[in-house]
Amino acid sequence: MKSCTYLLFITSLLVSGCDIRVLNPQSDTAEAQSNLIYFSFLLMLLVLIIVFVMMFRFVSKYREEKVSYEIPKQEEGNRKLELTWTILPVLLLIILAVPTVIVTFNQSPNGDVQDGQYKDAVHIEVTAKRYEWQFTYQNGMKTVNELYLPAEETVVFHLRSEDVIHSFWVPSLGGKVDVRPDQENTLVLTNMKPGSYRGKCAEYCGTNHTLMTFTTEVMPEDEFQNFAESS
Numbered sequence: 001m002k003s004c005t006y007l008l009f010i011t012s013l014l015v016s017g018c019d020i021r022v023l024n025p026q027s028d029t030a031e032a033q034s035n036l037i038y039f040s041f042l043l044m045l046l047v048l049i050i051v052f053v054m055m056f057r058f059v060s061k062y063r064e065e066k067v068s069y070e071i072p073k074q075e076e077g078n079r080k081l082e083l084t085w086t087i088l089p090v091l092l093l094i095i096l097a098v099p100t101v102i103v104t105f106n107q108s109p110n111g112d113v114q115d116g117q118y119k120d121a122v123h124i125e126v127t128a129k130r131y132e133w134q135f136t137y138q139n140g141m142k143t144v145n146e147l148y149l150p151a152e153e154t155v156v157f158h159l160r161s162e163d164v165i166h167s168f169w170v171p172s173l174g175g176k177v178d179v180r181p182d183q184e185n186t187l188v189l190t191n192m193k194p195g196s197y198r199g200k201c202a203e204y205c206g207t208n209h210t211l212m213t214f215t216t217e218v219m220p221e222d223e224f225q226n227f228a229e230s231s
């Protein structure tokens, strides 16, 4: 018991030092995704607690007090129990699936990404190649390994690779999306908060994969306009 307490203490000490950026969202997109993580974690915790309570209850209720080798009576089928452990997991999956599908559909760009609902959005071309990121803005300006974004806007990223499959990921701003050489993928991030965030390639792409990182600077709208005009 004593070693268990020590282990718990050391683990919580170590975990308290973690900066889990995915759980500290800095955009509406990332917030919806982190809410999904919390929701599925709570659902999992609920199952875990029920299973553990039942397990300890059974262990204590049916523990062998005197040695006996009596073989228990064979139970054949129990419709009530069988229905319970079939229907409950299906219900849990439905409860988990509904918000997941809603968030996925809300965040997936549909229709024409250049026009339609994203006409007034900021569009940025992202080109990945081993081992760097190139960003091309609407005014033709290019930056390498440094991404500049306007805060509180909708930004559409057009992702393309020049060689192998990479993955575009700024954990604080949203989930990762594959960057492929054979097709353009799009990622939409909305309502980002000003600040500096780290971005990286999240798909192993070669020996220097770990060095394929970039900085993301989200700046207030007017500052972004000045930056775009001065470049």
Ligand SMILES: [Cu+2]
Binding pocket: 165, 166, 167, 201, 202, 203, 204, 205, 209, 212
């Ligand atoms: Cu890569």
